[in-house]
Amino acid sequence: MSNRVYNFAAGPATIAVPVLEKAQQELLCHGADGMSVMEMSHRSGMYLAIYERAEALLRELMAIPENYTVLFLQGGASMQFAQVPMNLMTVTGTADYIDSGNFAKNAIKEAQRYGKVNVVGSTADIAYSRIPEISGVNDEADYLHFTTNNTIFGTHFWQLPQTKAPLVTDMSSSILSKPYDVSKYAMIYAGAQKNIGPAGVCVVIIRNDMLEREPMAFTPTMLKYQTMAKAGSMYNTPPTFGIYMAMLTFEWLKELGGLEVMEKMNREKAAVLYDYLDSQSYYIAPVEKDSRSMMNVTFVTGDKDLDKKFAADAAKAGLVNLAGHRLVGGMRASIYNAMPKAGIEKLVGFMDDFAKANPKA
């Protein structure tokens, strides 16, 4: 415990200590079940109790309406980049996509292999430094896809895109960071490895009418949402331990007071960092203020060598994984739900010391 660092990785990311401690305690023997959760048959009563608790807690935390199905799948968000069009781009064969960052772009590229994609907004030309304006939306599109929080660039959709088409969103890096009105979306998906638990689980929350769309003929059986919805995510063996870890995270969030409380904490945490960034001129925060993410905070010194030194020196001080994504460089502090305020305060202290110790040429 005492030698744990502050881990600012973008995902897989830091996990709340009480969640890890509970998992550790139960690792060889879960309650009176006589075995580790990892060893449980996914169809046993003891495991189904865990699965059902995970789903019930997620429904409660996010206030998911009854006409939505919750799935725990494999493959991460990247698998969804194909699964979404294969399952849902099947009425008119067209969909609107917003290009707000690297993962949004990957989603677009994959969708283009399955139908006609209209890109209705992009900030690629300004290095994704804000959420795009959108224009030319097609209300008759099979759906409009966007990325709620852009992990690499540190931007967040604070306003929903306006369209009559069903909204499908990749919420990987901001799910559970605050309440979202699920009823506004046709589908939400999220890789677990940021705010939910370990990598290898992807949560899908889908409105039941979307399940009526007939998937493309070549869709692998287990990639049809219909298959998994009918089987309660257990067409085949699900990632049982990852779902258990998700359940422990949901319990932790509930005990904290739920997503309103979490949002308040996240706003306070992000303010510590953004207020500091806005108060000085050594570091530059490239994202426009009204697009700023509470989960991923990007900044640069303006000098690539200093950026490198920053990440290296920070790691020595127990503040790790602060280098920006390999595609963009600079620095990025991912401050998900599980990052304590103390970690951010320590980071800001370090930033200030570093600026003084490393004047720019």
Add this chain to the structure above:
Amino acid sequence: MSNRVYNFAAGPATIAVPVLEKAQQELLCHGADGMSVMEMSHRSGMYLAIYERAEALLRELMAIPENYTVLFLQGGASMQFAQVPMNLMTVTGTADYIDSGNFAKNAIKEAQRYGKVNVVGSTADIAYSRIPEISGVNDEADYLHFTTNNTIFGTHFWQLPQTKAPLVTDMSSSILSKPYDVSKYAMIYAGAQKNIGPAGVCVVIIRNDMLEREPMAFTPTMLKYQTMAKAGSMYNTPPTFGIYMAMLTFEWLKELGGLEVMEKMNREKAAVLYDYLDSQSYYIAPVEKDSRSMMNVTFVTGDKDLDKKFAADAAKAGLVNLAGHRLVGGMRASIYNAMPKAGIEKLVGFMDDFAKANPKA
């Protein structure tokens, strides 16, 4: 620890205690890394060291030749039922399949959606009680697919099917139970949740020339073996913790002395149960002797009510998950690598007591 049961589940299945203990010890902090393995960025040096060790140990244990690529994927064997044809049934569009059980049948059904499947052997008509004879193989087929060990029925291919077509096998329930000559196969795949680790990881061992086949046009990018081979399984975030657990299992196997030693232990363990079954007439072992699996041992009393009572009474005695698969009933003891001989001896003792206490009408 002391309240752990003997878990005969078919998968997810029992995991070796030293593996669980090591994972427990490192759960909050892995070595000097300052974080749990679950929290490590998959692209960090500390995680890559784990990944590379997992691959190196698997290569060493299975003596995997250099012209094979090892992948750690998601989706389990069921995902492979689609991935195999989408990637490999692309030369002549036909493949041979052997129908030796339920998962073999599922693989056939899925492959039929992508091309022409020739079923070259089946024991469906005799309840899969032995490995099928094969006839009518097509040496020009894109591959011949078979299931090395049939988990539900308790049979094992002790002889390889004779064909000039490349052999592709689902080895989920017997990989690492004994040495297999990898050079005889074009591809081996295995869901982890029997002999490797927790559910959510699928190992693929593929000969490099098979990677040159052009996947079907609609294959999702991350389901192309080419994509994952090029990216070292990291086109997107892999199931990092599951791969770490696999690595710990590989370490445990190596410390035991490798797969020759493991085979010897498995032969001894299986003999305890089969010798008992052959020595009495209360229980019937339906599988023909030369098809018997060392991993999954099936038996029945011949009376469905007694079968039910058996599984229930056994559970009370700390011998759990002995009911046969929901499709076939009866009893099944899955005795994978991690099941100690003591568990099987206790089971045989229980079987004998049960037979005496519950005479047939």
